[in-house]
Amino acid sequence: MAAILIPVGEVVIEGGITIWHILFGATVVTGGAVVLHEATQEKVPATTETTTIVGTGKLDCGDNGSYEDLLKKSGDNKFDRDHVPSKAALKEAAQKIIDETPGLAEKLTDAGRKALFGSGSDPGLIAKQGQAIAIPKKDHQQHSDTYGRRNNPEKIDTDSDELQEAAKKDTKTIEDAEGKEMDDECLKKYQKAAEQIRKKTHAEYIKDLTKLIKDVIAKQ
Structure with missing residues (x-):
């Protein structure tokens, strides 16, 4: 076989x-x-x-866009698609919207929840629609504040309450890190992408997440 x-x-x-x-x-x-x-x-x-x-297109260092779009390119085991802000913070913000908006929790089915938050190999719509930047794996692992255990529950909760500030902190940490693997060309692309991401306000994140949740409920 x-x-x-x-x-x-x-x-x-x-x-x-x-x-x-x-x-x-x-x-x-x-x-x-x-x-x-x-x-x-x-x-x-x-x-x-x-x-x-x-x-099968190749992912280049500094490429940016929605996580879903970046998934269409192969990282060739060299680059990670780094969510900015983190997908965990985005999902936590969405959960707070569901919990705090009258009627949403009751209307959201199990299928709708899986569509939003993911299940198994599917990361879910919240993660897919989140913005991400391609960076070298070592830079992600060694310098990102939201990689692995560094993105602890307390940080996720804090970031979810102010997503724009979270994006600013996360990108500045990468930009200011010493000993990065990314070259000058990649750093310039990263800075340009980060500048655009940092412009999105927390209110705009909440508006977009609320719309996404309601759209999923309408299609259940």
């Missing part, structure tokens, strides 16, 4: 249906199961007998 290795960030389509957004790498056994594993850097063909790989 044939198998192919799918790089991080690829979208696997089989029979016209998206079956996986590969976030951590996977082995796809043709006509069989998908087995997740650590990311691989091996090249894969654009098509196979039964599987088509969509989004």
Whole structure:
């Protein structure tokens, strides 16, 4: 039985249906199961007998846009798509909107919640629509305030109450970090993207998240 290795960030389509957004790498056994594993850097063909790989463009350092759009490009195990502000803060802000807005919690079904917050390999609409910037993996791991355990519950809660300030702090931390792996060209792209992201106000984040929640409820 044939198998192919799918790089991080690829979208696997089989029979016209998206079956996986590969976030951590996977082995796809043709006509069989998908087995997740650590990311691989091996090249894969654009098509196979039964599987088509969509989004094989290369992610460049400093690329920015929605997380969903950046997922369409392969990071080739060199770059991470860093949410600004963090997806955890965005999800916490959305949860507060649901809890504090009369009627929303009662209207949101389990399916709607999964659509918003994600389930399994699907990161959810909140994460997908969040802004992200491609940065070297080491810079993300070593310098980002929102990487791994550094993004603790207290920070997530604080950031969710002021998303614009969170974006300002997160980007400044990366910009000011010493010993970054990103080169001058990438840093310029990062600074330009960060400048645009920092312009969005907390009120605008809340407005967009509220609309997204209501749109999902309407489509349940």
